[in-house]
Amino acid sequence: MKIGFRLNGAETTVDVTPMARLLDVLREDLRLTGSKEGCGEGECGACTVLIDGKAVNSCLVPVVQVRGASVKTVEGLAEDGRLHPVQQAFIDHGGAQCGICTPGFVVAAAELLERDPNPDAVTIREALAGNLCRCTGYQKIVDSVARTLASAEEAGR
Amino acid sequence: MAGASTHSPHIGSGFVRADGPAKVTGAALYVDDVRPDDCLYGATVRSPVARGRLLGLKKDPAFDWSDVVIATADDIPGENVVALMTDDQPVLATGELRHVTEPVALIAAPSRDKALAAVRHVEVLYEALEPLFDPTESATSPIRIFGDDNVFSRLEMVHGDGLDALGRAESAGAKVITGTYTVGLQEQLYIECQGMIATPRDDGGVTIFGSMQCPFYIVKALKRVLGHEKLNVVQAVTGGGFGGKEEYPSMVAAHAAVLALKTGRPVKLIYRRDEDLQATTKRHPAIMTYSTAVDPETGELQAASVDLLFDGGAYNTLSPVVLSRAILHALGPYAVPHVKLDALMVATHTPPNGAFRGFGAPQVMFAAERHMDRIARELDLDPIALRRANLYRDGDVTPSGQTLFDVASIEVLDRALEAAEKPLPPSLVPTRPGGGQAAGRRASGRGVAIAWHGCGFTGNGEAALKGKADVSLDGDRVVIHTASTDIGQGTDSIFPAIVADVLGIDVERVSNAPHDTADVPDSGPTVASRTAMVVGGVVKQGAEKLLAALRAEVGLGDEADFDTLLAARKSDATLRVRAEYEDKGAQWDPETYQGDAYPTYGWSCMVVDAEIDTDTGEVLYRRLVQATDVGKALNPVLAAGQLEGGALQGLGYATSEAVVLDAQRRMRNDRLTNYIIPTTLDAPPMETVLVEFPFADGPFGAKGIGEIPHDVPAPAVAAAIEQATGAVLDTLPMTPEAVLAALEAMEAGEGAA
Numbered sequence: 001m002k003i004g005f006r007l008n009g010a011e012t013t014v015d016v017t018p019m020a021r022l023l024d025v026l027r028e029d030l031r032l033t034g035s036k037e038g039c040g041e042g043e044c045g046a047c048t049v050l051i052d053g054k055a056v057n058s059c060l061v062p063v064v065q066v067r068g069a070s071v072k073t074v075e076g077l078a079e080d081g082r083l084h085p086v087q088q089a090f091i092d093h094g095g096a097q098c099g100i101c102t103p104g105f106v107v108a109a110a111e112l113l114e115r116d117p118n119p120d121a122v123t124i125r126e127a128l129a130g131n132l133c134r135c136t137g138y139q140k141i142v143d144s145v146a147r148t149l150a151s152a153e154e155a156g157r
Numbered sequence: 158m159a160g161a162s163t164h165s166p167h168i169g170s171g172f173v174r175a176d177g178p179a180k181v182t183g184a185a186l187y188v189d190d191v192r193p194d195d196c197l198y199g200a201t202v203r204s205p206v207a208r209g210r211l212l213g214l215k216k217d218p219a220f221d222w223s224d225v226v227i228a229t230a231d232d233i234p235g236e237n238v239v240a241l242m243t244d245d246q247p248v249l250a251t252g253e254l255r256h257v258t259e260p261v262a263l264i265a266a267p268s269r270d271k272a273l274a275a276v277r278h279v280e281v282l283y284e285a286l287e288p289l290f291d292p293t294e295s296a297t298s299p300i301r302i303f304g305d306d307n308v309f310s311r312l313e314m315v316h317g318d319g320l321d322a323l324g325r326a327e328s329a330g331a332k333v334i335t336g337t338y339t340v341g342l343q344e345q346l347y348i349e350c351q352g353m354i355a356t357p358r359d360d361g362g363v364t365i366f367g368s369m370q371c372p373f374y375i376v377k378a379l380k381r382v383l384g385h386e387k388l389n390v391v392q393a394v395t396g397g398g399f400g401g402k403e404e405y406p407s408m409v410a411a412h413a414a415v416l417a418l419k420t421g422r423p424v425k426l427i428y429r430r431d432e433d434l435q436a437t438t439k440r441h442p443a444i445m446t447y448s449t450a451v452d453p454e455t456g457e458l459q460a461a462s463v464d465l466l467f468d469g470g471a472y473n474t475l476s477p478v479v480l481s482r483a484i485l486h487a488l489g490p491y492a493v494p495h496v497k498l499d500a501l502m503v504a505t506h507t508p509p510n511g512a513f514r515g516f517g518a519p520q521v522m523f524a525a526e527r528h529m530d531r532i533a534r535e536l537d538l539d540p541i542a543l544r545r546a547n548l549y550r551d552g553d554v555t556p557s558g559q560t561l562f563d564v565a566s567i568e569v570l571d572r573a574l575e576a577a578e579k580p581l582p583p584s585l586v587p588t589r590p591g592g593g594q595a596a597g598r599r600a601s602g603r604g605v606a607i608a609w610h611g612c613g614f615t616g617n618g619e620a621a622l623k624g625k626a627d628v629s630l631d632g633d634r635v636v637i638h639t640a641s642t643d644i645g646q647g648t649d650s651i652f653p654a655i656v657a658d659v660l661g662i663d664v665e666r667v668s669n670a671p672h673d674t675a676d677v678p679d680s681g682p683t684v685a686s687r688t689a690m691v692v693g694g695v696v697k698q699g700a701e702k703l704l705a706a707l708r709a710e711v712g713l714g715d716e717a718d719f720d721t722l723l724a725a726r727k728s729d730a731t732l733r734v735r736a737e738y739e740d741k742g743a744q745w746d747p748e749t750y751q752g753d754a755y756p757t758y759g760w761s762c763m764v765v766d767a768e769i770d771t772d773t774g775e776v777l778y779r780r781l782v783q784a785t786d787v788g789k790a791l792n793p794v795l796a797a798g799q800l801e802g803g804a805l806q807g808l809g810y811a812t813s814e815a816v817v818l819d820a821q822r823r824m825r826n827d828r829l830t831n832y833i834i835p836t837t838l839d840a841p842p843m844e845t846v847l848v849e850f851p852f853a854d855g856p857f858g859a860k861g862i863g864e865i866p867h868d869v870p871a872p873a874v875a876a877a878i879e880q881a882t883g884a885v886l887d888t889l890p891m892t893p894e895a896v897l898a899a900l901e902a903m904e905a906g907e908g909a910a
């Protein structure tokens with residue numbers, strides 16, 4: 001079945017079974033392997049993408065559900081060759097270690113920052129509670145998100 | 158030194174990690190992100206039973222087998238063994254099945270779904286045999302799993318007058334205090350599951366690409382499985398390891414290789430999460446009994462005896478080395494003049510246990526610190542004063558007879574307590590202010606624990622291994638060649654910083670060659686808190702050698718900096734030098750376990766603030782402060798990050814990470830929904846104080862830091878629960894049910910009294 005949607009800003013059509021998981025379509029059919037699979041059942045958030053601006057676990061989404069929608073993956077966060085500020089913050093403040101959870105975290109954090117550009121630690125922890133990381137203990141991830149705005153402003157100066 | 162350079166040093170600064178951009182954009186390629194043309198997908202048929210006689214396989218005739226290949230032990234070209242310490246573990250079982258999930262056969266199919274479906278349509282036929290599950294009965298059971306007594310390893314250490322001193326101290330008025338402490342399994346839970354791709358080579362050999370810590374372990378194992386040496390092993394970007402990717406990847410690689418050679422096509426073998434949880438190695442469970450003679454007035458520890466019983470599971474893996482680290486750390490960071498230590502590692506019909514961050518130390522550190530709290534409780538002493546009185550100081554001697562120097566024990570204690578006395582910085586406000594159920598009664602407590610951790614291999618391990626590293630000059634770029642894998646800890650960024658500082662150049666000009674065994678020398682495994690400290694030192698020597706070689710080539714002296722030397726070069730040939738670990742002359746006797754057990758030790762103190770919901774038994778973390786001796790922080794951001802990650806893994810070990818086994822000893826909670834690792838909301842705000850007591854033989858003074866943060870949290874949490882509620886927990890994990898049971902037991906006890 002042909003399914004069309006906007007992917008990282010570009011119109012895209014795939015010909016797959018409608019119940020195929022969005023994660024598999026991204027990774028296997030479209031070869032966008034930035035979204036990761038850590039559990040396949042909505043627990044780890046490694047597969048997080050934005051659908052119409054909302055962070056969702058792509059392992060739980062049948063591809064037919066995104067027909068006509070706008071999907072953004074970690075590959076689409078950077079614009080015009082410039083990293084999204086939260087990506088830069090993860091690099092600068094130790095938010096990524098092994099990195100397998102990082103795509104999910106930066107996508108979820110980008111959604112949060114869209115709503116609330118300067119969130120406090122509680123808000124950040126609540127927004128990222130669906131993403132698991134085994135390497136960092138989360139402190140540096142929380143710091144990275146908390147400092148995104150300040151870092152971006154400093155860099156822009 | 159490149160004294161002429163005005164370059165500011167990278168070491169000690171928070172230089173950013175080299176792989177950061179690839180990781181934040183999704184460009185970094187992990188094994189499952191790679192799909193060779195024409196590749197098949199592998200899957201594993203496993204034993205459904207803990208113990209049985211293997212009778213064969215039955216293929217479902219209704220299933221379409223036309224595009225499926227099955228491999229059994231008969232397809233192994235060389236020996237059916239996963240070579241590690243002993244040759245007891247087969248690549249695929251034949252004859253007897255020794256644990257549930259033991260690999261029996263392999264499947265290759267054109268798609269992942271088809272391969273998994275095929276596994277479901279193969280029945281393993283067996284005759285059930287009586288299993289042995291109880292480690293306390295293993296050594297005396299008539300059922301044989303390993304050797305003639307089921308003992309993987311037995312160790313004994315005596316220091317001073319041993320047991321005699323215990324009796325003598327008691328007659329002289331000391332109190333003898335005895336306690337038993339028990340810990341369960343823990344899963345590493347790297348977020349990226351195990352995975353390998355095996356690709357046939359034109360010469361009849363095979364290339365292995367995948368998620369791993371130790372490329373040369375796989376080389377060693379595959380040489381035997383293939384019966385030849387036509388192989389190379391390449392590390393993919395690896396999504397966490399924590400020891401779980403130390404030895405187990407050899408099994409996955411062997412399976413992928415057998416399938417690739419049988420089919421003549423690349424085979425990708427990626428574990429599903431449930432399979433990874435059920436089948437791969439975990440932290441060893443242990444039962445640990447301590448008796449200590451203590452001066453009731455001063456709290457001085459006078460003599461001790463310790464009995465450790467560890468359950469290794471069905472195969473030996475690295476269990477003897479785990480036991481070795483356990484016995485050497487058994488008494489914690491406290492000086493005791495007379496000791497007798499006994500340790501036993503036995504076999505049971507459960508999936509094999511293996512390497513996991515801390516490697517035996519987290520188990521004994523829980524016991525040692527709980528035992529200190531018991532001593533404080535029974536003698537009515539202040540737990541912190543008791544620790545302070547007995548902590549190792551410079552010049553103290555360990556049970557192995559090693560004299561300690563650069564001991565940071567008191568410093569980490571003071572620094573952690575001092576930091577914890579300050580109010581929580583506003584940027585770290587506590588999470589989940591409500592927490593748990595609104596109606597719950599809450600009790601707050603603070604727990605403190607201290608650990609030591611030997612950095613690097615035990616005894617003369619490094620001298621025997623002689624870890625190697627190459628540094629090469631290619632044009633104006635410098636390349637480091639090591640087998641040391643970056644599994645998140647950042648060594649692919651730290652090594653270039655070390656080399657850049659030696660050469661006095663910008664780190665951008667230094668990179669790592671792919672960790673491919675066809676190119677890199679054997680630097681030793683990425684384990685034991687040794688990579689930055691030991692291999693980092695070898696890399697530093699390599700850079701110094703390169704500089705010397707360059708000077709010799711162009712005939713310039715010390716005053717010429719690196720770029721002057723480059724400009725003076727006549728040739729543009731690649732210059733490559735090799736450095737090797739230099740024996741520092743450690744004295745170690747593996748028979749008596751006496752001598753220099755480790756090149757140096759790291760020290761850490763953690764303070765955990767927690768609220769205990771006395772209605773649900775839930776432990777809510779409010780704050781974690783640690784002061785940890787890192788020798789020298791090569792990169793403070795990376796160092797603190799690794800320490801914080803280890804601390805949270807330790808909090809998981811403390812309260813949430815229970816492995817539940819069924820009647821066949823298969824992990825029942827094999828999903829992330831029911832094996833509970835901490836989330837952002839479970840994790841406390843963390844403050845990390847880096848204490849620097851330099852290690853003279855480490856690069857720039859660095860010590861290993863990978864494991865120590867996992868040693869300390871569990872006993873600190875137990876102490877916090879005790880302080881908050883009075884409930885005493887001496888068993889891990891301290892799940893809500895266990896906490897409630899302890900609270901009830903305490904109330905019942907008070908009622909009776």
Ligand code: FES
Pocket residue numbers: 036037038039040041042043044045046047048057058059060
């Ligand atoms: S893979 Fe989708 S939430 Fe874990």
Ligand code: FES
Pocket residue numbers: 095096097098099100101102132133134135136348396397645
């Ligand atoms: S960085 Fe490894 S799991 Fe998060």
